[in-house]
Amino acid sequence: MPTALKKQKPYILSISDTCMSRITKEYRLIRKTLASDDPTVNPYRGIIDLLNPIDETDLSKWEATIRGPEHTPYEHYQFRMLIDVPNSYPMAPPKIMFERDAILHCNVKSATGEVCLDILKLQDWTPVWDILHCVHAVWRLLREPVCESPLDVDMGNIIRCGDTRAYHGIVKYFLAERERNNQN
Amino acid sequence: MGDELHNRLLHQSNSTKDEILYKVIESLICSICHDYMFIPMMTPCGHNYCYGCLNTWFSSNTQKELACPQCRSDVTTIPALNTTLQQYLSFILDRLSSEEDDSFKRLLETKIKEENDYKLDKEKDTLFEGVFKNSALAVADDSDDGITRCSNCHWELDPDEVEDGNVCPHCNARIRNYAGGNDEFDEEEYSEGELNEIRESMRRRREERPASTDPFANGDDVSSEEDSSSGDEPMREHIPQGRWARSHNRSIAVDAVDDDEDEEEREEEEEEEMDSDMKDFIEDDEDEDEDGSRRELVLSALNNRQVIITDDEEEDAQEQAPAEEEDHDSDFYEHNDEGFVSGDSLDEGQKKAADMDSNSDSENRSISYPSSNEVDEQDDQDERDTEELDDPQPKRQKRFRVVLGDSDDE
Numbered sequence: 373m374p375t376a377l378k379k380q381k382p383y384i385l386s387i388s389d390t391c392m393s394r395i396t397k398e399y400r401l402i403r404k405t406l407a408s409d410d411p412t413v414n415p416y417r418g419i420i421d422l423l424n425p426i427d428e429t430d431l432s433k434w435e436a437t438i439r440g441p442e443h444t445p446y447e448h449y450q451f452r453m454l455i456d457v458p459n460s461y462p463m464a465p466p467k468i469m470f471e472r473d474a475i476l477h478c479n480v481k482s483a484t485g486e487v488c489l490d491i492l493k494l495q496d497w498t499p500v501w502d503i504l505h506c507v508h509a510v511w512r513l514l515r516e517p518v519c520e521s522p523l524d525v526d527m528g529n530i531i532r533c534g535d536t537r538a539y540h541g542i543v544k545y546f547l548a549e550r551e552r553n554n555q556n
Numbered sequence: 557m558g559d560e561l562h563n564r565l566l567h568q569s570n571s572t573k574d575e576i577l578y579k580v581i582e583s584l585i586c587s588i589c590h591d592y593m594f595i596p597m598m599t600p601c602g603h604n605y606c607y608g609c610l611n612t613w614f615s616s617n618t619q620k621e622l623a624c625p626q627c628r629s630d631v632t633t634i635p636a637l638n639t640t641l642q643q644y645l646s647f648i649l650d651r652l653s654s655e656e657d658d659s660f661k662r663l664l665e666t667k668i669k670e671e672n673d674y675k676l677d678k679e680k681d682t683l684f685e686g687v688f689k690n691s692a693l694a695v696a697d698d699s700d701d702g703i704t705r706c707s708n709c710h711w712e713l714d715p716d717e718v719e720d721g722n723v724c725p726h727c728n729a730r731i732r733n734y735a736g737g738n739d740e741f742d743e744e745e746y747s748e749g750e751l752n753e754i755r756e757s758m759r760r761r762r763e764e765r766p767a768s769t770d771p772f773a774n775g776d777d778v779s780s781e782e783d784s785s786s787g788d789e790p791m792r793e794h795i796p797q798g799r800w801a802r803s804h805n806r807s808i809a810v811d812a813v814d815d816d817e818d819e820e821e822r823e824e825e826e827e828e829e830m831d832s833d834m835k836d837f838i839e840d841d842e843d844e845d846e847d848g849s850r851r852e853l854v855l856s857a858l859n860n861r862q863v864i865i866t867d868d869e870e871e872d873a874q875e876q877a878p879a880e881e882e883d884h885d886s887d888f889y890e891h892n893d894e895g896f897v898s899g900d901s902l903d904e905g906q907k908k909a910a911d912m913d914s915n916s917d918s919e920n921r922s923i924s925y926p927s928s929n930e931v932d933e934q935d936d937q938d939e940r941d942t943e944e945l946d947d948p949q950p951k952r953q954k955r956f957r958v959v960l961g962d963s964d965d966e
Binding site: 393498500 | 587588589590591609612613616623625626628
């Protein structure tokens with residue numbers, strides 16, 4: 373890691389320049405895409421309900437709301453994510469977190485909301501990805517949990533045993549509970 | 557022929573013309589900064605990025621080998637200026653320059669600045685921070701000692717040391733490809749599901765191979781057929797290959813558990829990202845098997861139980877693919893043609909050389925095979941003379957030799 377930082381130094385200025393201009397462009401495109409009714413332009417209908425900067429003046433903090441995929445225990449629920457765009461973006465990946473205690477999934481640390489997804493790790497990130505596609509990738513993770521590298525080991529083990537019914541049951545219970553707490 | 561499209565274009569509606577034009581302009585946008593590429597540089601794998609973006613990308617992640625952001629293949633040779641794209645953009649700017657306003661001026665300023673940056677670096681001979689000058693490939697020659705070495709100074713590349721910064725500890729050259737070395741492979745690192753997947757894909761491939769029409773897959777088909785003549789080899793091909801498998805290789809020395817997940821998730825992403833089906837993808841990328849030797853350990857273990865390709869099968873496969881090889885005999889002569897480069901294989905080798913250029917390092921690593929192969933070979937084909945046994949790999953390997961002869965000498 374130290375090597376990387378050292379090497380990066382001369383570029384910090386240009387990176388944040390690139391970062392700003394790129395993220396502005398992404399924002400424009402995301403707004404256009406998500407506003408469209410044409411499924412070829414906007415394939416994210418029913419997947420990504422919302423994706424925008426929390427504060428229009430600060431494009432480094434974003435929020436997203438995705439809808440639980442069909443035929444999963446997450447169906448009919450919404451999940452809010454917080455996205456942190458680092459200064460070195462797009463050379464480094466954005467940080468995507470779920471809200472705390474808002475989701476139960478074998479690749480999410482429920483207590484912190486941390487997501488375990490390879491493309492969001494520096495090692496496997498490439499600048500070709502953008503925020504929209506990252507959010508979409510997280511949505512796909514809900515549909516296809518990867519039990520081989522669980523952040524939530526207990527949930528991972530349940531899937532590994534092949535007990536999808538138990539997995540679904542627990543998730544459903546958790547989400548129903550979450551809903552009840554929210555109403556109170 | 558040459559003006560067919562020109563003529564057609566003239567008779568298109570304006571909306572079609574606009575659509576085409578729009579596409580052309582879109583292809584001038586860099587996928588890193590999402591801006592126009594004033595200095596488009598093309599990687600060996602054919603993807604274009606701004607000079608500045610690519611430069612930043614290469615220096616921003618010294619942890620790993622130089623990889624193309626789009627397809628993740630190793631960038632083993634220095635990207636070249638794509639003058640065609642550059643001229644397109646200049647032409648478009650020229651034509652639109654009459655409507656000069658502030659934002660257009662800024663565009664031109666950026667263009668001039670980027671051109672100057674590039675020119676300066678080129679004059680100083682420091683393109684890409686000299687990363688392609690002071691860099692080397694990790695090469696393992698299994699016919700020698702099988703140890704991964706720096707192609708620059710022949711220093712032994714210890715995976716643990718190289719992992720830390722991906723630099724040769726001796727000559728400080730940056731390693732352009734994966735240098736993970738030949739650490740022991742633990743079969744248990746593959747889950748049962750993955751092993752099944754390997755077996756399954758292997759079976760599928762054997763069935764589908766003769767029907768393949770993918771021009772890019774052809775070369776690999778040949779090699780896989782030939783490989784099947786050595787009992788050990790075929791399995792190697794059927795390990796899931798490509799982007800996710802590569803990253804699997806890359807990090808396997810570090811943390812095998814994580815890797816399993818990487819693969820799975822990558823697979824997901826690929827499903828949406830690429831339309832091409834997995835099979836093509838696998839075949840295309842076979843050459844990227846960077847870690848043959850490690851795999852072979854697992855594979856030979858597997859192989860003993862599961863997947864021995866018999867001679868019968870091999871002949872079947874060859875009969876079904878007459879374009880590749882006339883019959884078993886010609887194949888056999890080819891093997892015995894000790895000039896290494898028979899007329900055929902030379903041609904094919906050169907054809908392949910271009911394709912393989914970007915991967916030549918990985919081929920280097922897969923040139924030679926464990927001695928168990930040689931034993932198998934001996935069983936299969938007693939007629940071969942002993943010299944042949946030192947070179948058990950048929951055409952495929954010869955091709956590599958051709959490539960090698962062209963590029964590096966080891």
